[in-house]
Amino acid sequence: MKAADLPQYYNVAEILEHNLASRADKTALRSDEGSMTFGEVSAEVNRVGNALRSLGVRFGDCVGILSPDRPEWVTSFFGIAKIGATVLCVNTLLKSEEYDYIFRDSRVRVLIVHESLLELIEPIRDQHPTLTCVVVIGAPSRSTDISFESWIRQQSDALETEPTHRDDYCSLHYSSGTTGPPKGVLHAHKDYPLIAQLSGVDLFGIGETDRTFSVAKLFFVYGIGANLVFPWYVGASCVLFSGPARQITGVLKTIATYQPTVFISVPTVYAAILALPRFEERYELGSLRMCLSAGEALPVPAWE
Numbered sequence: 108m109k110a111a112d113l114p115q116y117y118n119v120a121e122i123l124e125h126n127l128a129s130r131a132d133k134t135a136l137r138s139d140e141g142s143m144t145f146g147e148v149s150a151e152v153n154r155v156g157n158a159l160r161s162l163g164v165r166f167g168d169c170v171g172i173l174s175p176d177r178p179e180w181v182t183s184f185f186g187i188a189k190i191g192a193t194v195l196c197v198n199t200l201l202k203s204e205e206y207d208y209i210f211r212d213s214r215v216r217v218l219i220v221h222e223s224l225l226e227l228i229e230p231i232r233d234q235h236p237t238l239t240c241v242v243v244i245g246a247p248s249r250s251t252d253i254s255f256e257s258w259i260r261q262q263s264d265a266l267e268t269e270p271t272h273r274d275d276y277c278s279l280h281y282s283s284g285t286t287g288p289p290k291g292v293l294h295a296h297k298d299y300p301l302i303a304q305l306s307g308v309d310l311f312g313i314g315e316t317d318r319t320f321s322v323a324k325l326f327f328v329y330g331i332g333a334n335l336v337f338p339w340y341v342g343a344s345c346v347l348f349s350g351p352a353r354q355i356t357g358v359l360k361t362i363a364t365y366q367p368t369v370f371i372s373v374p375t376v377y378a379a380i381l382a383l384p385r386f387e388e389r390y391e392l393g394s395l396r397m398c399l400s401a402g403e404a405l406p407v408p409a410w411e
Contacts, residue, residue, distance in 0.1 A: 108304045110273060110297045117273040119296045120189040122303065122339050123149060124268075130342050137318075137365045138347035140177045145339075148182060153266035154259040155186025161262070162217060162240050164192050166269060169213050169279065171195035173206075173228070174221035175349035176325050179244045179255055181335060183219045184278075184325070188296070191269030194278040196326040199224060207231040208288060209281050210238060219255065222246050273297035280328055294328070299336045307337030311397065313369060318394075320346035321371035322358055329401055333371040355379045359390040366394035373402040377409045 123145065126135070131146035143151070164170060170187045172194065174180045187194045195213050197206070206228055210218075214237045220228065222245030229248070232238060241247075244255045271277075277296040281289040307313045321334035325347075338345045346365040350357040352373075359380065362370065377400060380386055 108301060108309075110301060113273050113297055113300060115273060116270045117296050117300075118189060118191075118268050118271045119277050119299045120152065120185050120268055122299060122336055123152065123185050126339065126342050133342070134344050135339065136178060136181060136345050136347055138176070138178060138349065139361075140347070140349060143178055148178075148185075150264035151178075151182040151259065152185040152189060153264045154262040155182050156190045156266045157262040158259050159186065159190055159192065159217065164190065164217060166191035166271075167276075168192045168217075169195050169215045171197050171210070171213070171215045171218040171220075172326070173197040173199060173218060173224050174244055175199060175223070176330075176347040177221070177244065177349050178347070179219070179221075180325050181347075184331070184335075188277050189266060189268050191271050191275070193276050193293075196278055196280050196331065198281065198283075198326050199324065201227075203227050203230045205284070205289065207234065209291075210235045212281075212289075212291060213279060216240075217242065219244065222248075271296050278331075280326070292328075299332070300340065302332050303336050303340035306332070307340060311337070311369075311399065313337050313341055313343060315342040317341075317343040317369050317396075318346060318365070318367045319343065319369045319371060320348070320362060320365065320367035322348065322352040322376050323371055323373060323402070324352065329371070333369075333399060352376060353379065355383055359383075359386060359392070362392055362395070363390045366391075368394055368396045370395050370398045372398065372400060374400055374405045374409060375403075378406065381409060 126145040135145040170192050217240045219242045225248050241252045276293045278294045319334050319338045321330050323330035325331045348361045
């Protein structure tokens with residue numbers, strides 16, 4: 108598959124919406140915060156897109172998501188992209204001064220943030236004149252902020268997709284900044300179906316009956332690719348975990364509860380699981396057919 112095989116005008120929302128004709132009632136995502144079918148996800152995506160347009164968000168504007176992995180993260184991502192805005196996928200593990208740099212560099216216009224992370228942006232948010240609105244998943248801390256739930260409640264669940272070119276920018280991710288200031292890396296709408304086909308399908312063989320689960324969070328390209336784009340591209344479902352990746356018992360409990368077939372992780376987490384006494388007896392892991400690892404070299408003892 109090549110970029111030229113995609114329609115010239117393509118929007119990443121197609122990865123979600125191609126499932127509506129035959130899988131609208133199939134569960135698309137599972138999490139402790141709730142489960143949603145493809146149809147329910149699509150309806151909320153459209154409400155998010157309409158809510159953003161009501162704020163004056165236009166094609167090419169930058170809209171940030173700063174939240175743990177929850178259903179609202181997913182519907183916000185596709186809602187932003189569907190209207191042609193650029194999704195700023197913000198790392199939840201940073202410090203206030205790092206958010207200050209990223210917000211300034213990206214010229215973020217609207218920020219969708221979880222209530223648990225408000226204290227990290229509070230010291231710096233007023234320094235950004237481009238940031239005109241903060242939408243809070245949970246309880247707002249300022250009277251000028253908007254509750255995510257109330258923000259989308261009255262919006263229509265019908266929304267026309269912006270006719271984006273396949274080469275138009277869809278999302279913006281920042282590097283960790285280990286060799287200097289974090290660097291913004293832009294991804295086009297075409298990039299997501301390409302990685303889904305070339306890696307998810309052709310390399311890993313992910314299919315409609317799979318259920319993915321990743322400890323790599325959605326703000327990472329590894330996380331959103333393997334645990335959202337890969338499964339939905341083929342009509343499979345995903346599992347979201349809002350807790351810390353290093354909370355190993357929470358990770359194992361999530362596997363036991365939601366029974367994914369594909370586990371997406373990193374070497375440090377695999378090592379921590381293997382170091383947990385009797386983990387294979389304490390948690391039901393039999394649903395897994397494949398485990399993926401990336402981000403760093405996997406030590407030979409962990410592989411064996």
